[in-house]
Amino acid sequence: MFLTQHHVDFVEHNIDEHPEYVDQLKADGFKATPVIKLPDGQSFTGFRPDMLKQLA
Numbered sequence: 001m002f003l004t005q006h007h008v009d010f011v012e013h014n015i016d017e018h019p020e021y022v023d024q025l026k027a028d029g030f031k032a033t034p035v036i037k038l039p040d041g042q043s044f045t046g047f048r049p050d051m052l053k054q055l056a
Contacts, residue, residue, distance in 0.1 A: 002049070006056035 003010045013021045015033060025035055030045055036052070037043045044051055 002047070002052050003055065006052075008052075008055045 002008075015021050015025070025033070028035075028043065030043075032045050034047075035043060035045050036048070038051070038055070042051075
């Protein structure tokens with residue numbers, strides 16, 4: 001919702017609709033969602049307003 005409210009373009013991969021992404025997230029070391037991948041390659045999980053503000 002934060003990204004939409006701040007007019008940030010993003011691509012959503014819903015693991016309920018596309019379970020094949022679960023294995024990829026696990027391989028990257030993630031154990032929870034949401035996972036946000038930034039354009040610079042950095043990734044994080046959970047709601048991190050401090051990180052998301054960089055995109056707005």
